[in-house]
Amino acid sequence: MLILIICVLYIVWAIYRNQPTIIINKSPVDYFDEKQLIVFKERDPNFSRIVFLDFVHLLYVKYYSYYGKKDFDYLTPYLSDTVQHDKTLDLLIGQQVIIISEIVINSVRLFSITRTADEDRIGVEIESNYTVHPAFHTEASGKQHTRYARSERWFFQRKKSLQSLPPEKMQALSCPSCGAAAHFTDAGECKSCKTVIIKGQQQWYVKDRVVLNQSVLNSGDLVAYAEEQGTNLPTLSSPTLLQEIAAFEKQRTIVWSDYWNTFKQQIVQPYFLELNAAWTNHNLTKVRHLISDRLYDANSFWMELYSHYRFNNRLDDLKIQDIQLVKIELDKYYETITVRVFASCFDYTEDSNKKIIAGSNKKRRAYSEYWTFARRAGVEQNETGFDLNSCPQCGAHADKMGQSAICEYCGSKISTGQFSWVLFLITQDENYRG
Ligand SMILES: [Zn+2]
Ligand SMILES: [Zn+2]
Structure with a gap:
């Protein structure tokens, strides 16, 4: 089942043509040094790998589902200005109105934990698939939909020496200040408590991201046994x-x-x-x-x-x-x-x-x-x-x-x-x- 599909994803992994420069064809083979996590947990005993990865998963799916839509504003407190733009998606949006759906994460894992003078930083590696549909089928939009496989790294950051929030606050993208469901203006002001959320002051936010690989997935790949x-x-x-x-x-x-x-x-x-x-x-x-x-x-x-x-x-x-x-x-x-x-x-x-x-x-x-x-x-x-x-x-x-x-x-x-x-x-x- 999933085994085969994932193997297949690796096989069809090829550099997709016409890629903007953010995509580098690098195979994700680096091992995570568990000692980094042990040291980190001494500073933040509330950190839970499984809760954190679940939070990453949640944010990742919302990022793609909301991309190019008004709802994307809800994510502003969790995203740096740079990661709010994706060149590949902008290119597609520029050509036609698109909808991104069926975002599936096949794997997500810790990749690095580091710190700067002021901030803690966690790198995560994510392998996913998603479908891009033209919102309106036109002559120019050609094919009805295209399924992409992506492998990328997201780097999360927050103020040094913060303690992790409990699972209940990590399982939903709520306001880190008042806890209400995430409703933010594009300036990052919570619509419930009017607090302007400063990124990384209470919760993790995505500072940078790098797309390692992207390829187009075809139906034939489902049955190509590796x-x-x-x-x-x-x-x-x-x-x-x-x-x-x-x-x-x-x-x-x-x-x-x-x-x-x-x-x-x-x-x-x-x-x-x-x-x-x-x-x-x-x-x-x-x-x-x-x-x-x-x-x-x-x-x-x-x-x-x-x-x-x-x-x-x-x-x-x-x-x-x-x-x-x-x-x-x-x-x-x-x-x-x-x-x-x-x-x-x-x-x-x-x-x-x-x-x-x-x-x-x-x-x-x-x-x-x-x-x-x-x-x-x-x-x-x-x-x-x-x-x-x-x-x-x-x-x-x-x-x-x-x-x-x-x-x-x-x-x-x-x-x-x-x-x-x-x-x-x-x-x-x-x-x-x-
Ligand atoms: Zn019951
Ligand atoms: Zn609030």
């Missing part, structure tokens, strides 16, 4: 894994070996099998509460794209070969566990006449993925009796979670990890950087 690239690579376990296990044992008062067996059996295996079954059956309803909002959006998008072309990607007879522990991260708000899952299946794509157009139903394909699960710190629920078909809060059948993972029986939002483990990230083995 050989697995990273299955045989060694597992990138955290260099401080033993200390991480010890810290987790202490926080939870558990014995790791017992906990790990339960976690594999009750969480990783069932989530992995259910999610893949949901993909094959084109229905995410049963697994909605098991995955984060961003992961749900991305999966729904790919699923709809396959159905649009009437392709059916099947993952038959899926078997898990091995599950390896990679990293445990504890912060003030979340605990996250990253594992590497080795699996194999008959992975193939049929067209509407059930003709196999890619992959094979005779030869098994072996692959591996890094999965990151997260849960709010302090959740006491025991994994032993965990039932993925029930709401972890009220115990009712998990059949009415809607699109936003709010249980209709008890009204609780499940997909933020408030009550149980939620899958936040899936990273392909060849893309995982620790």
Whole structure:
């Protein structure tokens, strides 16, 4: 599924013609030095990687959805003057009225943490896709729509020595001063409290951004099967894994070996099998509460794209070969566990006449993925009796979670990890950087 598509994105990665100068063809292979994060968290113990990356995701999607529209003003407190302009998009807008939609992030990760005399700075690497439509179909606008794949770096900045805001204030783009929903003038004045927001004084803002690569994505790319690239690579376990296990044992008062067996059996295996079954059956309803909002959006998008072309990607007879522990991260708000899952299946794509157009139903394909699960710190629920078909809060059948993972029986939002483990990230083995 996603594995293939992402591999394919790499293959079709070519320098798109007629690019303005901001695009440099550089492959994102640099590793993040985790020591930078450890040092940074000593200064800001409220920092949570998973919360921050979710904030980046939110801002990124809004940036593209609002670009060229009046609503873009809502983002002014989060964007420097320079990043409010994108040469490629301006060029497209100059030629015709366009709409940007279906923004999907395939991966987002920390890239660097540095500081200047006055500011802290975090670099993030983002790989995404989005569609550009002409608002009105004209002779000049030619093709109805074009799908782009982009890889870019965003550099966030804020005043030195600030403390991070709690998740509730990071999960929505609200006014950092009064907390009201983001409604700003183009000068950055909050329409609720009239405060002019000075960028970086309370919250992160995007100082610079660089587009590393951009390419046009075609429907044929969906079924162009790439050989697995990273299955045989060694597992990138955290260099401080033993200390991480010890810290987790202490926080939870558990014995790791017992906990790990339960976690594999009750969480990783069932989530992995259910999610893949949901993909094959084109229905995410049963697994909605098991995955984060961003992961749900991305999966729904790919699923709809396959159905649009009437392709059916099947993952038959899926078997898990091995599950390896990679990293445990504890912060003030979340605990996250990253594992590497080795699996194999008959992975193939049929067209509407059930003709196999890619992959094979005779030869098994072996692959591996890094999965990151997260849960709010302090959740006491025991994994032993965990039932993925029930709401972890009220115990009712998990059949009415809607699109936003709010249980209709008890009204609780499940997909933020408030009550149980939620899958936040899936990273392909060849893309995982620790
Ligand atoms: Zn305000
Ligand atoms: Zn419930």
